[in-house]
Amino acid sequence: MDFSFVIGQSITQALGVTAIIYCLAAMGLNLQFGYTGLLNFGQVAFAAIGAYSIGVIVISFGASLWAAIPIGLLASVALALVLGIPTLRLRADYLAIVTIATSEIIRLMVRSIALRETFGGANGINGKMGQAFHDLNPFHADIELPFLTWTRQDLWVVTVGWSLIAIFTLATWLLVRSPWGRVVKGIREDENAVVSLGKNAYVYKMQALVLGGLLGTVGGIVWAVAKQSVQPDNFVPDVTFFSYTILLLGGAARVFGPIVGAIIFWFLLVFVGEFLNQMIAAGWITFLLPTDVGPIRFILVGLGLMGLMIFRPQGIFGDKRELALDAR
Amino acid sequence: MPANGQRALEAQSALATVPRVPGASKPDPILVASSIVRRFGGLSAVDVDHVEVQRGSITALIGPNGAGKTTFFNLLTGFDAPDEGAWSFNGRSMGRLSPYRVARLGMVRTFQLTKALNRLRVIDNMLLGAKGQRGERLWASLFPFLWRGQEVKNTERADVLLKRFSLDAKRGDFAGSLSGGQRKLLEMARALMSEPELIMLDEPMAGVNPALTQSLLQHIKMIREEGSTVLFVEHDMDMVHDISDWVIVMAQGKIIAEGPPGDVMKNSEVIDAYLGSRHEKALTESGESLTTGEIK
Amino acid sequence: MVNTPKVNPSDYAPDAHYIKAKGKRIRTRIRPRFYVGALLTTIAACLLLVFAPSAAADGTAIVGTLKGPDGAALTNVSLTVVAEGFTETVSTGADGAFRIEVPKGGKYQLSVDAATLPTGITFSKAEDQNRSILVLMGDKKVLFTFASGTDGGSTTTSSFTWARISQLLVDGLFFGILIALGAVGLNLIFGTTGLTNFSHGELLTLGAFTAIVLNELGLNLIIAAPLAIIISAILWGWGQNKILWKPLRRRKTGLIASMVVTIGLAITIRYILLLFFGGSPRSYQQFAGQSGLEFGPVSITPKSIVFAVLAAIAIAATVIWLQRSRIGKATRAVSDNPALASATGIDVERVISVVWILGAGLAAFAGIYLGSTQDVTWNMGQRLLLVMFAAVTLGGLGTIYGAIVGALVVGMFVQLSTLIIPTEMKTVGALFLMIIILLVRPQGILGRRERVG
């Protein structure tokens, strides 16, 4: 059994493209759920919009990546408006139901045979959709540190990805410490109280939904550019719930929560997976098949999500003082 | 009758000539409502023909449980929509306005069930009340220099109010850690942060410890002295008697009596509707012997 | 007189039990000791099942028949079975059938070599190509569904014939009844506890799997089904409330947090099932391949008639129970106003227990119904969850009649919509309908607006 391989894989993944994508999605959820109290169960829809905008516009229509990115962001805003208009005046549950439903609507539509010409059906869209971005790659060689190996391409994506995260984190920090942040936090606590003080809660909720959705869309764009392939079944509701787990792991309503959460989450998930795989391969575990590792990882995520929400919604490094106030 | 303060005298003398009948018109009404009806299924929770509230007065809205007081508040402040009716505030017609607009026009309410924003600090609760904040706009919020100055001024004002309501020691605590009575105080102070012209308090005394009641009464009188109008719902007859310039009585959705507190409490219709004949004696004997417990 | 602050019920639900009823209690026929006994028996049965695979049996085999979407046998397709120290590859015969003898019960990995499929034929479900199979004893039948690559799955026969419309109406009615079974429980739980349960679909799945387990242990479905419903009601309903939700209510966990917890629970349950039972669809041993009876232009299988009638009876019984029985009335009182209900001597926690039992029982029924008319898979309930939510939001969150009406509307809508949209997108139609209704009438068809302040 190759333990250093397991650790290496875990570290590479924890800092890698997937962690970046999920971190962006979780940052969106942090604005929506953590600060504003909006239960968006369809964050994956925003990621799908981003990824498919790139795929469709670059590959199916042959346009430029630099045109596709703003169009994807616009589509994301449109989606947020469509989701928000009917639901943001209603109880929190309605937004949750409508968002998860919409994420499935989108997945089923892009998957459908009827729209295969555009979206590629179950096979999705494959092709060099991120080429324009990779052409700008300033790195000349792959990186091979102990425990950390990235190709030249990955290195470029990871550098830009984490830089984006840094910028968005700064913006989030500015937002939530401002009077705007105070209003959205007030809405999270009690919307009617905020309305009775003359704030248009609906507009603030919409703003949070749009901003959070945009972060998810950026995640989707990173996906398409980095993996050069988008498939409908990459965008199942579980992606949203992984993002929730990440957010809670790092701590909801904490500016650095999603970053901390994404790194720990992917480290643990990859570690457990690879560790079990190695154990099975080495014959140390005989009661499991290699195919059992996938479900086991999901079970851990499910249990983690429940446990965190119940016992430590403020994150593993969270502040006890807030917990004492009834953790919602 | 409390006779303290310039405004109190003004309000009382203005109301002195008003006939003591339901729907009486006032010399200088800040709020006028006509034929307001709200039904829940078969039940007419509110069915008010006409009512006016005198500017600069403290007006009490009383009535038995389920009389429709809170529903009436909800309708007036836009949190609920009436089946029929129209009302105006400061001469401006208010029908179908969203609640946040109502508040911006200067008609601010508190809730019967307190709505402290638990995971916000007390001072942030207060600051949320301030009006016209530049930093509440999404783009401006990213540039602190645009709103810092205003924020400092608001904070000063909030600190003054907190001190007045004896909450200054709790300034940095989460509102969720306050006691029930302190939350009532915070909610009232927060509403005052928006400098309302008309403040509508739904049972401000419920759950407030008797020792605090006196100072709360002073606060409410102070609001009047500062030029605002107060409309409040209360079950505590002592308090109503003590501070109100005018009392409006609701029962089963209708306004059944109006007048200065002394007069209204002698009104036999009110006694019947409000307390049932059993309590007649206690009530007519002046508020003194009545405890809140008996009424509830 | 009682001072009753009226807020939406959910605001009160979490701490409702704090106002413990001291007065008269509503008596029900629940005997905790009976439950404990049943619980232990079931756990024993489950353990038995988990260990059963290791018991070797004679003549154990994986069997199946591969047929194309047009029903033609797929010949010469190569399949491989892999397990610890065992590999075997076979090809399908002229009738499309295959049989792979395996040494003992246990878990096997079955994969189909897609290259050997006739051109133009693809898997309807990609996961069919490679799946792990739990073989207990005897022949383990494996089902495959194929689509023809060009238009598989989107077979819109957009012919507006009356025959087709009446068939779809009947299908829609049956589907609506199925949804109603789930939606009623979902709504009862929402009504009494304020919880929007995103793991309700898993109650269906658990019910279907409980029946599969009993069925594969040798019980005929006619016995296994009612037994599974009872076990599910107790284990997955009462037990879940007892172990998870009651403590959470005591901790005053808020509703939003609880919703996230239901998501975590749903994921956990689904993947536990996937881990233990594998991803391949299963079917009950009885009534599997029934052919339909012809009623004029409409063809219906006898089993769906039986299930639909029983389901309709179960729903009607639930409604009557809510109207007539003491505990039913108490349930309605709690849905209306938990604080008031508990102040008038209703034991809110007891009502909630009963509602979970009932909800899980109805859901298990729905799961078995779904499992026997289609097949039993680890994510069958999840796939129905959104349709149930569509039904519930359509009818109005928290109202029972709303749930039933909503379910029938959604059921019909889903089926009839296939007249114009491709079959693969029929759920999309229902979800769209839900969003449109929310725009027009947010409180649902039969719902009511809630109050502020």
Ligand SMILES: Nc1ncnc2c1ncn2[C@@H]1O[C@H](COP(=O)(O)OP(=O)(O)OP(=O)(O)O)[C@@H](O)[C@H]1O
């Ligand atoms: N959303 C609602 N749905 C149905 N009935 C309602 C609703 N809101 C209020 N009611 C009913 O309207 C009537 C008036 O209620 P309201 O809360 O206005 O009374 P109140 O005068 O404020 O009583 P209290 O002194 O107890 O606060 C009550 O009978 C109540 O049950």
Ligand SMILES: [Mg+2]
């Ligand atoms: Mg009231």
